[in-house]
Amino acid sequence: MDTPAPPPAPAPFPEALRAAIGANGLTLDRIVDRLRSRGVALSTSTLSLWQTGRCRPERADSLRALAILEEVLDVPANGLSALLGPPRPRGRHLPRPADAQGLAETWTSTSAAGEAAWDGVDTRWDATLTRLSTHSRLVVDAERRERSVWSRRLVRAETEGADRWIVVRRADPTAPRPALEAGPNCRVGRVVHVAAEGLLVAELLFDHRLARGETALFEYALHHQAGHRPSTRFGVRLNQRTRERLLEVRFDPAARPRRCCVFRSSSLAAEPRERPVPLDTGGSVHAVALGAGPGRFGIRWEWD
Template sequence: MEAFPAEVAAAVREGPFEVAFDLAIRHRGLSLEALQRRMAGRGAQVSLATLSYWRRGRRHPEGHRSLHAVGVAEGCLGLPEETLTRLVARPRVRTAEPWPGGVSLASALGSEPTELAACDGIDLDGNSRLALASVRQRAVLGPDRTERSVRTELVVTSRADGVDRWVSFFRPQTGGGHRPVLRAAHCCRPGRVRRDAASELLACELRFDYPLRAGETYVFDFEFGYEGTPPETSYLQFGVRAPARQIVLQACFDPAAVPVRCYRYHRPRDGAADPAAREPELPVGPSLTSHIAVMDARPGVYGMVWEWD
C-alpha cells in the first residue's frame, strides 16, 4: 500500500466516510470534475452534485450502484480495495445519550408494547437523537365529525452526527378497519412503513434530504390522511419523550360540525391524565378553530379534546 500522510491514513482507517473521501481527493490534488472523468472512464457514472454531497457528508452512498461507484473511486484515488466501501458499511450515527427524565415511547404514544412489536425493522429510539425545537400540528375535521387530515411541521436540532430520519407514529381514535396513510411529505421522503393491524398504529420513517451534523437544525413537514372512510374524532394530541421548546396544536372544524365545548389536557411523564382535571374551556372562534400553545414543554402528552353534544 502506498504510504499516505498520517491524517489521510487515519481517516481511511477510522472514518467517517466523508472525511476519508475528502482527504483522499485532496491528497491526489484532484478536482471533483477530474475525479468524475476518471470514474466515468472506468464505467461509473456519478453526478458532480452526488460526489459533492458524499464529500461533505450531505448524503451517504446507498444501494448497489452507489457502492460500486465508491469502489471505482477507490481505484481512481489510489486506495486499496474496500478502503472506502468498508467505511460506508459502518453505522453512521453516534448514539446520543437519552434525555434525563424522559418518558417511554409507549407512554408518549399511549400504546402497549405489543403494538410497538409490529414496528420490527424501524429504529424506535432514533428520534431521541433529535431535539424538538418546534411542533406545529393542524387537524382538519369534516362535516361528519371525522378526521380528514393531520399535518405536522417539525423543527429539530440534531444531537449527533449522521442523523438522517424521523419516525412518525399515527393512529386513528377508534377502531373499525381505518387505514391511515402518508399523503404528503416535504423536505423528507418516506422510508420503511410498519402497521399494527389490531390497533391501527402506523409507524413511518421519514428520511431527510441529507444527514445532519451535531447541532444542525432541520425543518420538515408531512400530512396523514386515510384510505376510505376516516374515523370520527374528538381529540388531537402529541406526545414528546423529551423537552420541546414549543408545541402548537390546532383543530379546524367544519361549519356543519362545531363542538359545544373544547378543553386542553396534559398527561405528564408516565402518569394518566385525570379527566376531572381539565383546564378551562378553549374558545372556538369565528374562524371555527381552536388551539393550544405550550412553551418549554416537558416530557409527556399534550392535547385538546372536544365534546360534540
C-alpha cells in the same frame, strides 16, 4: 500435511431465514397463519423485512415470535436467533435527555403486533433530535371524522448522522390505514400499520445526514379515510422536552363541537389537567405548550 480448512462462518440471520423459508416451502401467508394459530401475531411485511435485513427481531415479543417461527420452519431451537448477534445501537443507547423516554415506552401497546411494530423501523436517532418547534393541524369533516393531520417540525441534531424522523399516530382502528405524504425536505421510508390498534409507525428520511448542531425543517401529512367513529380528541405524547408544541383543530362548518378543552399532564403517567378553550370565529381551536414534556398534551371536544 495440509492444514484443515476452518469451518465456514454461519450465515447471517437474513440469509439463514430466507433459506429456512425456502426449504420449508410455505408461503409467508401460510407461515403467518401457523404463527397465529400458536398465539403469535406477526405480519408478512415484518417477515419480509427480516428476510431482507432491513430490520431484525430485537424486542422481547419479537424474540418470542422468532422462537415459535423456528418451530414452524422445523429449524433447531436457537438456530436462527443465535445468528442475530448483539443488538443494534438504538435510541436508548445514544445520548439523550435524562427525563426522555423511548418511543416504544411512550406509545405502549396492548398486542404482540403493536410491540413488534418498533422492529420495523429504525428509532436510534429519535433521542438525539431536540424538538424546537412543531405545528400540527387536524381537519375534522362534516361527518365529525378525522380527515387529515398536517405537521411542520423543526428539530436540531445533537450528534452526527441523524437521518430520519419517526412518525407515530394512533387513530380510529375502524378506519383504513392513513396515507402518509412527505412534504419538503423529507421522503417516506418504512411504514408499519397495526390495524387492530389504529397504530401507524413510519420513517421520514431527511435529504441528508445531519451534522451535529444542524437543524432540519420538514413537513408531512396523514390523510385519513373515514372510519366509523366520530373524532373527539387530538392528542400527542411527548417523550422528551419540546420547546414549542402547537396543536390546531379545524372543524367543518357543519360540525361544530359543543365544548372544547385543552388537556396537559406533567408526565406520561400523570392525570392530565383540563381547561376550557373557545372556538374562534372561523370554527377552529388551538393550544400551545412551551417547554412541555415528557407528558401528554392535546385538545378534546364534545358533540351535541
